[in-house]
Amino acid sequence: MDRCPFKAAIIGGSVGGLATAIELSESLGAEVRVFERSAGEMQARGAGVVMQPEVDDLLRRIDIDTASVCVALKERVSLLQDGTARAQVSPQLMTAWDTLYRSLRARLDPAAYTQEHELTHLALQDDGVVATFSNGASADADVVIGADGVNSQCRVLLTGDGAAARYSGYVAWRGLEDEMALPSHLVEALTDRFTSYTNPGMQMLCYLVPGADGAIEPGRRRVNWVWYFNTPDDQLTDVMTGASGKSYRSFLPTSDVSKSVRTSVHNLADRTLPPVFQELVSASKIFAQPVQDVVAQDRVYSRGLLVGDAAGTVRPHTAAGTSKAFGDARFLAEALQHWSRQKPLPTDRLAQWALLRNRELLATAARGKRLAASSVLGF
Template sequence: MSTPFSAAIIGGSVGGLAAAIELRDQLGADVKVYERSAGEMQARGAGVVMQREVDALLNRIGVQTREVCVELHERVGLALDGRYSVNSAPQLMTAWDILYKRLRAHLGDACYHSDSRLIGLDQSSVNVTARFANDHAAQSDLLVGADGVNSVTRQLLQGYEARSAYTGYVAWRGLEKESDLPDELVAALKDRFTSYMNPGMQMLCYLVPGADGETTPGQRRVNWVWYVNTPTDDLDRFVMGQTSRRYRSFLPASDVTDTTKRVIHELADRSLPHLFRALVHESAIFMQPVQDVAAQPRVHGRSLLIGDAAGTVRPHTAAGTSKAFGDAALLAEALTGWTADDPMPEERLERWNMARTMDLEVTAIRGHRLAKGSGLGQADQLSFPKELRLKGKAQ
């Protein structure tokens, strides 16, 4: 049976997988995914709030949403002195690695190519050729750039780098098995979305499924994120790993220096309620600088951008994953009925571009307002005491 068109997907994270599945399953396209990482991808996003776009794709590939989620029942707001407030707030939570494994299993291995770092693009009126650092070249009728906030696809298509802008704060994170944490800590956190806010910082915590999708109590994981205002000079020290590698957008737990761990532990002791102080000390911490990329043009002839490659939203919106999934689903809708022998459906793609860009910009504005409401990214709300910043030099 012939396929209507071939598509190369640049970026093998969940957004790229969603695009490949939508184009293959909905339209019958011949898809191939190219991921720059050579080994297993790390769970950079950790916890994910279940949104309708994610739920819809999971259901289409035969995954029942509650099979891959932990259900929360309450929202708890902590105060520094130990007081707290409780409100009923049912919500479903999953994790980046759970989504990745389910999508990857559905897509299959035959069309997924690791260790494929994009270095060049050649585009004509009838096809696109992607060139990779491993000397491989792939020609396709369509190319989709889903390679994230620092997208190489975007840079090659536009002829310049639309660099991500550091927002003035970072997200320290932890993702721990609940069985590895003290019982009293887990008891205080389970079934709840727990948070603490103070000008210049915000910490959130909730449970997600275990690494293999387990949702049984005792087999799940505790996921937390701690947003902290951090001057650029301190960021430059923190992103230098103990292996002397300088990270751009993700510092893995395995490469956090002892000095950084000590500084973050001291900051937790000074700044957080007891429950969250204990959690930080019990965790293998990792970090992501919060970065902004303004909305970018999505349509470049036969090459298209989706997800963070087309623009970012702040993590407070809980919309990063759902935004990429929505891009993919509506792109498949815009390409319905198109074949490689036809001219590109430019009007439909432009409508897709305008609709998705409008959605992105509205969500981005909401994210900026949420950050501002917590004093995040504001220079007059610094969270690092001077003496800790001076101790925080990377080793």
């Protein structure tokens, strides 16, 4: 007798897709398969992650001690351009994208995670869905869930017009450095603190996160920073064109940042940032992500569903991108509770799930735009 209530094909193998897979398989007993388009080790595009209740909740339910995957901070420090600092006590836990990714991936059956599968077609049927990939493979399932991020191909196929991501007017430059690779005085100035600097048209923040192997002991952690600054639309193409000549849409890797762009970023840092941040940028292997907006989407398309950034984005200042995806996954599992392939889809519960999740998404997205505007970031 088949004890599996339904099969789910999850498009996108980042942390949102993994959270969805775990929620459906462990809470509902569903058979899940995750399809990720990239090959090899996935890059830590988000770098630092602020620990939020939705993430903490899932980690605890799968028996992972949150403190074991986080670096604890004691205070927040605001800098002026001359380096003057103002501090206040503010305990907080910080983790990293790759730390979360490894923790969740280890929980999933290796056979359920498939790479080098780029989605090209979806055939939605009354009793299921067939996903086809660029390598010629296909997969059938009872539902397909798009968790493939800002530039979601699943969203394109489900919505028709794709609701393309829109550039917001500023770029996030990032660094993620082993603390032992940086000068000791620099690490000492940044340890135990969420350090930030804001000036009209730019904002920079920094905190320590677990090491590349997940270590949280002093000496084995990493210094994570992000620097947002306005970049006109007509300059974005030059910024996102690598030294190789390749054009990048949403992530410029450190290995392909052109010499001219790197020099420009370093020169801007020297002119505008507090001394500790000038030195940090100079000592880092920088990479970049343009900040993009996707308006809130309808989430339910018969047997096709959207979660995380595929369903709509929030600005990074909210520190809610990861937690939003985890919340989508948790409440989707609740909406599908007691459903099996032998029954009609629970359309009323799915509609309620979509309504409530989009209500929260819209509120958080609006808050993120207000936070950006307060720093004069973006259009």
